[in-house]
Amino acid sequence: MKKILYIALTICMPYLCIAQVTMGDVLIKNGTLLTITKGILAETDILVEKGKIKRIGKNISAPSASYKVIDAKGMFVMPGIIDAHSHIGLDVVNEATSPVTSEVNVGDGIDPFDINVYQALAGGVTVSHAMHGSANAIGGQCQTIKHRYGTYNPSDFIMEGAPRTIKFALGENPIRVHGEGSGIVPRTRMGVEQIFRTAFTEASIYKQKWEDYNTGKAKDIPEYSTRMEVLRDILDGKIIIHCHSYRADEILMLMNVLKDFNIKKICFQHVNEGFKVAPELAAFGATASVFADWWAYKMEVYYSTAYNAAILTRNGVITSINSDSGELIRHLYHEAAKTQRYGNLTDEEALKLITINPAIQLGIDGRVGSLEVGKDGDIAIFDKHPLSIYAIPQFTIVDGTVKFDRKNDKIDMRIIANPDDKVTSSFIEYHSHDDRCMEGVADFLFKVHSHK
Amino acid sequence: MMYKVKLLFIFICVAGLSTLGYGQMYNEITSTVYLQNGKVITKPGAAPIRTNILIKDGMIREIGNNITIPYDAKIIAIDSHFVYAGFIDALNHTGLKRDEPTANPERGQGRAAQQGPRIVPGQATLEQSGVTPQKSVVKSYSPEENSVKDMRNQGVTVAHVVPTGLMLPGKGSIISLKKGGTTDQHILKKDMSTYARLAPTGSLSPSTIIGVMSKFRDVYKNAEILQKNSMAFDMGKEGVSRPSYSEEYNAMIPVVNKKEQVFFETSQVKDIHKAMILQKELGFPIVLSSITMADGLINEIKKLNSPLILSLKLPEPIKKDTADKKKKTEEDMLIAKRSEDAYNVLVGQAAMLEKNGVKFAISMKDVKPADIKKSIKTLVDKGLSESQALAALTTNAADLFGMSSKMGSVEVGKMANLVICDTSYFAEKSKIKFVLVEGQVYEQKPAEKPARADNKPVSAEKGVLGKFSYSVNVMDNINTGWVKIEKKADSYKIFVKSDDSNDIDEDVNKIDIKDLKVKFELNTDIGGSPIIVNFDLTFDGDNYSGTANIGGFGSFPISGKRIPE
Amino acid sequence: MKRNIYFVFALLLSMGSISGQMVSKGEGGTFVLKNATLYTITNGIKTGDILVENQKIKAIGTNLALPSGAKSIDCTGKRIYPGFIDGGTTLGLAEVSSVSVTVDHNEIGDVIPQMKALTAVNPNASAIPVTRTNGVTTVITHPTTGRFAGTAALINLHGYTPDQMYGGFSAVRMLFPSTGRFGRWDRRTDEVIKADKEKAFDLINEVWKDLTLYHRIDSVATLRKTKLSNYRPDLHTLLPVFRGTAPLLIEVNKREDIQEALGWVKKYKVKAIFTGVKEGWRVADEIAKEKIPCIVGPILDNPGRDYDAYDIVYKNPSILSKAGVLVAIRTSQNENVRNLPFNAGFAAAYGMGTEEALKAITINPAKIFGMETSYGSLEVGKWANLVICDGDPFEMKTKISHVFIKGWSVPMENRHTQLYDEFLTRSPGLEVKD
Missing domain, CATH: 2.30.40.10 (Urease, subunit C, domain 1)
Structure with missing residues (x-):
């Protein structure tokens, strides 16, 4: 029996057909709709046309036979899950050579073949925030990606129109890489602050130089610097900061710096001690994207609590749960549910942590994060309530196109293979749970692999 | 015994002399x-x-x-x-002197760094970053290099030779692969191209591909600015200061003015895409070079309507597994099938391009000369027409270099x-x-037949010559790579390459080889800091083991085995 | 590398701020847990009371009388489960995993079976209360490095000394030579991997050769009641394994390695327990045939190969269990061993079913350790390791109200709850005092 299956696969496996960005048509019938923003709708249909949600209601019929129809009776239909912190779908994570590397953009290094993207789809995740690593105080620009798995073209992953974002990082990582690694500032959290103040001040000078030239006040064309261009755009409010942070003191520090430079858009990432300064975060208007329960893997997360998301939520901070991991991203619905054990969040509050809230943090809440007419047809369908441990994602739809269908899931969903792939050498013993934030840095510092 | 050794010595001397003989002493008769x-x-x-x-x-x-x-x-x-018509190699390092001191800017700097203060990774100079577009390949070329002869023997008469290096190694020239004379006599077009690669430094900025892309933008835009500022200065405009000169930016000006093509080395779709992003943003004339797989981007490539160079480097043919079929699982077969498909896609690229009406020339870079004909044959076997194969080797390349009236x-x-x-x-x-x-x-x-490569070395040190893997255990961190020990005339040369780095370390001193014992000292850098590693290896058959003493941090076990050529 | 040294030094200086957990004391005595739904594991589900006396389950029944001095806990609407057992962790052996001086599970050496995990267990590790409040009462804590990495111990998560915590089972842990890769960035060539493996086997063969001799000398010396001429701590610890009287925990994950391990175990007649077993599903029948029990996990993990089905690791315990293998589940965690019920929950959802998955964290590990008369089910005479909750313990919504460990009602607080209590409504809030 098994043999027949394999043989059938080798003959008819189309892998995934090479798709461009396809805006699909799909009708989902009779599901329980967890709309996130408009309550729960029982036995309701949802129609997606050309990639957008066209109608939500009862007794909708497909406008034509070309629509894919999914019978979701007894199932739970929710907006596609959004991960505000991830590194999947990327070739490169860290340009760790300088405390400021705003000039690099991970969007230049998208890997559309990363199998983790399919595994994320199999966990209902349709959008993720592909981030630069945390080696530098001011890291690289990040890219919000749509999981249009099946394409060869890296550009297809880019969520068109999503606001620009950039990675900042506080605490141990930049200190380790630059202070301890290269013997330059920052070696302390004091130094980290000065990196920001200097960078922003230099950027304002850069901005002035170009304005002087553009208005004819100065005749020499100033030197061009992608690094400064990006910093200037942060000052101009064109880029949302996503800052890797842990301790309360450093979170307060950055908010003070931002106040001084009149920068408003910030989402603190990880922010394990965010609970200690939740009122300040709320007052600033900062948002928080946290782990459900990670702690104690290093000193700066030793005084953590899995109740972080609950405390932040109750204090009025828009909070999301992220993965930062190719493993956790496969079950963010489960990670969100942990806030019900740790802090008694309601179903709606818990689901918001992985839908509309991360969408707000990425500035894409007008497009995704809830089931509403006019939004993108990004949808996850579960057999049971997604906050139950027994829930299994059945369908994941991106732009109205089914990207994951549990019943038709196949072995070997790789898009490309290598001629020298061998069964005998392909096994990975375990996937490290270390945050990929520091990926590439060990190589860079020591030219040796971590090999524990 | 003594007699035999003596005889061998005489033989080496005679053979060595004969290559400098008759042929080069006189002019051609006609x-x-x-x-x-x-x-x-x-x-x-x-x-x-x-x-x-x-x-x-x-x-x-x-x-x-x-x-x-x-x-x-x-x-x-x-x-x-x-x-x-003679074949034209559209991109290669043919004829580059092997001992060229600045062949690799990072290496050159690595040496300098050992004397001077350590380099902070983020404060690398343009040269340290691999930005040397001003470098002309001509200085590094010699018609007497073996690679010229080896390529010519395969029918390659003209090559577009580019310098080695990192992201912007320098300018390429079209060179006739003739023997004798001076390099200048063989140059058909000097410094006609800018060669670009997505090659990070490994430890200095830019250390990643995305860093390279960002650096490329900066260099390009500052070249534009330098040109404008210089023009304003030359015209004596009021309020203009003297722009500070930069050899690197200056060398990019023909590219900025769209007068010189950038031969962008890209391999598979992801890299091709990156080069295309830069081209789209900046608008320079591009030649997508050294392509191994363009599947999935073919429509974009067609739209780009720029010349294209396919790499002749093909994957190793998949060995037919003769193992007991019963022992193979369904899974083994599934993966083997997938690998075979992947192989067919790669060797079918030329045919795919032809089917899509995309004209291409061929780069033989990284292809062993002896494999050239076999590889061309493989492309034809996998669907490329003979006439297109020939066009790729001749007319397409001549067109690409604007030399179709001459070759x-x-x-x-x-x-x-x-x-x-x-x-x-x-x-x-x-x-x-x-x-x-x-x-x-x-x-x-x-x-x-090349006598030295194929014949087994005959002396006692036979066991230590060749390429060997290494694996060194540094406090539970394993670093792997290879070590190559060569003998030229009477001196040894040793190369070390870590799997973590794209660079080959060749700054090796104090080589001491006695029978099966090999000692040497490697100057390299870790994260920009110079470091000396002392190797002490003992060979036994195809294996060796020993210690690597790393810059005073201690001795660590190292071992490896021969990698068959 | 020099940097590393500075780094460690810097961390040493900061050590003053690392302290173990401070929570209230556990409550001892006699308890009657009234009117609960009892998930006995071995005798089905029933309604009734449990009498806890002298740290053990004294009686199970309906309307049990309240002995004098006993405390009664009304469990109406609640469920009682036996305490959950994690078959493989480093709990108690590390406080902050990136700070090497707080990490005690990675001793130097390749053949160090004599290194006892129990010795280094910190009863006040801050992760212990965090773990037990999620219903995990008992864990295997094990050393992690070396071919023969040391001796793992079963511990209960309550007590003030390692001896108080000791659960009565310990075993040497072996890391079977692996031909897998240790992460995405392990770029060793196939040849190097093969060479590494062969080297590892050479070492094992050497140890076994030495054991043959040591066994002979030791046997004779015992007979003659004389002293050994020379003491070898490593071989001494391994003797019972060599003689087949003590089990060996063998960490093995990849299909090819598992097959090799099956052959090795058979050849040397080793009483083996396989751990990890990530690709057990590929060779479930072969493992079942050799009747080797498996401690599987983590379940929340990516597939080992890019082309594997995305959910195969979730399904692994189910496939093994259905093939007839005795399966326990582990997290392989330190600070998040509390996720054991959720690892079991995923196994349950992906084919194993709730009942079997529950067994995999209760009676099955107890059986594997030969401790089934003391742990793993609600039966009279067993240690009173109990979890009282208001629903399915695999569900995140479910609240656990009481946990008993060896008859002690442990405080339901830990660092996480304490910080919650302090910071949910912070006082002072935003206002700044001059």
Whole structure:
């Protein structure tokens, strides 16, 4: 029996057909709709046309036979899950050579073949925030990606129109890489602050130089610097900061710096001690994207609590749960549910942590994060309530196109293979749970692999 | 015993002398060549014509059956042999001197860094970052390098030679692969291209591909600015200061002015895409070079409508597994099938491009000369037409370099670059008999097997010569790579490459080889800091083990085994 | 590398701020747990009371009388489960995993079976209360490095000394030579991997050769009641394994390695327990045939190969269990061993079913350790390791109200709850005092 299956696969496996960005048509019938923003709708249909949600209601019929129809009776239909912190779908994570590397953009290094993207789809995740690593105080620009798995073209992953974002990082990582690694500032959290103040001040000078030239006040064309261009755009409010942070003191520090430079858009990432300064975060208007329960893997997360998301939520901070991991991203619905054990969040509050809230943090809440007419047809369908441990994602739809269908899931969903792939050498013993934030840095510092 | 050693010594001396002999002592007798009675394929797709060719002073003067043979012609009877235009290698490092001191900017700096203060990774100079677009390949080229001869023996008469290096290694030139004389005499077009790679430094900025892309933007835009500021300064505009000169930016100005093509080395779709992003943003003329797989981007490539160079580097053919079939699981078969498909996609690229109407030339970079014909044959076996294969080797490349009036086909008035085969070049057992470069005749002697490479070394140190893997355990961190030990004349050369780095370390001193014991000192850097590693290895058969003493941090166990060539 | 040294030094200086957990004391005595739904594991589900006396389950029944001095806990609407057992963790052996001086599970050496995990267990590790409040009462804590990495111990998560915590089972842990890769960035060539493996086998063969001799000398010395001429701590610890009287925990994950391990175990007649077993599903029948129990996990993990089905690791325990293998589940965690019920929950959802998955964290590990008369089910005479909750313990919504460990009602607080209590409504809030 098994043999027949394999043989059938080798003959008819189309892998995934090479798709461009396809805006699909799909009708989902009779599901329980967890709309996130408009309550729960029982036995309701949802129609997606050309990639957008066209109608939500009862007794909708497909406008034509070309629509894919999914019978979701007894199932739970929710907006596609959004991960505000991830590194999947990327070739490169860290340009760790300088405390400021705003000039690099991970969007230049998208890997559309990363199998983790399919595994994320199999966990209902349709959008993720592909981030630069945390080696530098001011890291690289990040890219919000749509999981249009099946394409060869890296550009297809880019969520068109999503606001620009950039990675900042506080605490141990930049200190380790630059202070301890290269013997330059920052070696302390004091130094980290000065990196920001200097960078922003230099950027304002850069901005002035170009304005002087553009208005004819100065005749020499100033030197061009992608690094400064990006910093200037942060000052101009064109880029949302996503800052890797842990301790309360450093979170307060950055908010003070931002106040001084009149920068408003910030989402603190990880922010394990965010609970200690939740009122300040709320007052600033900062948002928080946290782990459900990670702690104690290093000193700066030793005084953590899995109740972080609950405390932040109750204090009025828009909070999301992220993965930062190719493993956790496969079950963010489960990670969100942990806030019900740790802090008694309601179903709606818990689901918001992985839908509309991360969408707000990425500035894409007008497009995704809830089931509403006019939004993108990004949808996850579960057999049971997604906050139950027994829930299994059945369908994941991106732009109205089914990207994951549990019943038709196949072995070997790789898009490309290598001629020298061998069964005998392909096994990975375990996937490290270390945050990929520091990926590439060990190589860079020591030219040796971590090999524990 | 003693006698044998002595004999060997004498043999080496004699063999060494003979290569400097007769051929180079005198001028050629004549520069007129008459090729008698060949089957000439004048251009790709043309049927062979039985005819004669007269060559004088490096050019084809006459083709036909009624040529009056000049009295001073060297007559070569090539009865029924096939005559093709000489092949053109569209991108390679052919002829680059191996001991070129600045072959790799990072290496050069690495040495400097050992004396001076350590480099902070983020404060690398342009040169340290691999930005040396001003570097001309001509200085590094020598017509006497073995690689020139090896490529010529395979029918390559002209090559677009580019310098080695990181992201912007320098400018390429079109060079005739002739023997003797000075480099200048062989240059057809000097500094005609800018060579670019997505090659990070490994430890200095830019250390990643995305860093390279960002650096590329900065360099490009500052070249634009330098040009504008310089023009304003030259015109004596009021309020303008003297722009500070930069060799690097200055060298990019022809690119910025869209007068010089950037030969962007990209391999598979993800890299091609990156080069295309930069091209789209900045608008420079691009030649996508060294492509191994363009699947999935073919529509974008067509739209780009720029020249394209396919890499001839093909994956190793998949060995038919002769293992017991019963032992294989369904999974083994599934993955084997997938690998086979992947192999077929890669070797089918040329055919795919042809099917899509995309013209391409061929780069033989990283291809062993001896594999060239086999690889071309593979492309043809996988669906590429013979005429397109020939076009890729001749006319397409000539077009790409704007030299189709001078080469690429067998016509009167073109350079006498020819490949003469005993039968069709694409036939299974065809052999190249003569190669002509600008009328210079190189006859292929059948038994010309490279004596040193294939013959086993004969001395006691046989066991230590060659390429070996290494694995060093540093406090539970394993670092792997390879070590290559070579012997040239009476001196040894050792190369070390870590799997973590794209660079080959060759700054090796204090080499001490006694029988099966090898000691040497490697100067390298870790994260920009110079460090000395002392190796002490003992060989046993194809294996060795020993210690690596790393910069005073302690000795760590190292071991490895021979990597068969 | 020098940097590393500075780094460690810097961390040493900061050590003053690392302290173990401070929570209230556990409550001892006699308890009657009234009117609960009892998930006995071995005798089905029933309604009734449990009498806890002298740290053990004294009686199970309906309307049990309240002995004098006993405390009664009304469990109406609640469920009682036996305490959950994690078959493989480093709990208690590390406080902050990136700070090497707080990490005690990675001793130097390749053949160090004599290194006892129990010795280094910190009863006040801050992760212990965090773990037990999620219903995990008992864990295997094990050393992690070396071919023979040391001796793992079963511990209960309550007590003030390692001896108080000791659960009565310990075993040497072996890391079977692996031909897998240790992460995405392990770029060793196939040849190097093969060479590494062969080297590892050479070492094992050497140890076994030495054991043959040591066994002979030791046997004779015992007979003659004389002293050994020379003491070898490593071989001494391994003797019972060599003689087949003590089990060996063998960490093995990849299909090819598992097959090799099956052959090795058979050849040397080793009483083996396989751990990890990530690709057990590929060779479930072969493992079942050799009747080797498996401690599987983590379940929340990516597939080992890019082309594997995305959910195969979730399904692994189910496939093994259905093939007839005795399966326990582990997290392989330190600070998040509390996720054991959720690892089991995923196994349950992906084919194993709730009942079997529950067994995999209760009676099955107890059986594997030969401790089934003391742990793993609600039966009279067993240690009173109990979890009282208001629903399915695999569900995140479910609240656990009481946990008993060896008859002690442990405080339901830990660092996480304490910080919650302090910071949910912070006082002072935003206002700044001059």
